[in-house]
Amino acid sequence: MNDRTTPTVTVTIQVPSNAPEDVISRVTALGTELGAQGGIDQVLLDLVRTCHVCGCTDERACFGGCWWANDEGAADLCSSCADGPRQ
Ligand SMILES: [Zn+2]
Ligand SMILES: [Zn+2]
Numbered sequence: 001m002n003d004r005t006t007p008t009v010t011v012t013i014q015v016p017s018n019a020p021e022d023v024i025s026r027v028t029a030l031g032t033e034l035g036a037q038g039g040i041d042q043v044l045l046d047l048v049r050t051c052h053v054c055g056c057t058d059e060r061a062c063f064g065g066c067w068w069a070n071d072e073g074a075a076d077l078c079s080s081c082a083d084g085p086r087q
Contacts, residue, residue, distance in 0.1 A: 010042040016050035016057070017076050053081035 011034060015027050024047075031043040048057050049068065052075045056062050062080040069082035 008041045009039060010044060011040055012044045012046050014046045014048050016055075017047050018050045018052040018055070049076050051076055051078040051081055053077060056080075 011031075013027055013031055015024055019027075028045060031045050034040055035043040048059075050057050051066075054062060056066060056078050062078060064080070066078040066080040068076060069079045070077040
């Protein structure tokens with residue numbers, strides 16, 4: 001048997017969610033451009049939730065662990081920054 005299926009090429013671009021909007025739109029345009037070229041079947045834009053205060057992500061949480069404390073639609077904020085020491 002000669003199975004000539006070509007592997008699917010998927011490119012994932014990770015963008016921190018706290019990146020400025022113009023950066024996100026530039027990366028989106030880049031992804032569309034990449035997808036229009038041969039050899040790439042799929043371009044995924046992966047918006048990584050990133051705390052806008054300390055920069056932690058799901059993969060790299062704060063020391064001791066944290067969770068997302070922001071309201072939907074608001075800038076990502078983790079629990080350790082949300083209940084940080086109040087001045
Ligand atoms: Zn944080
Ligand atoms: Zn955190």
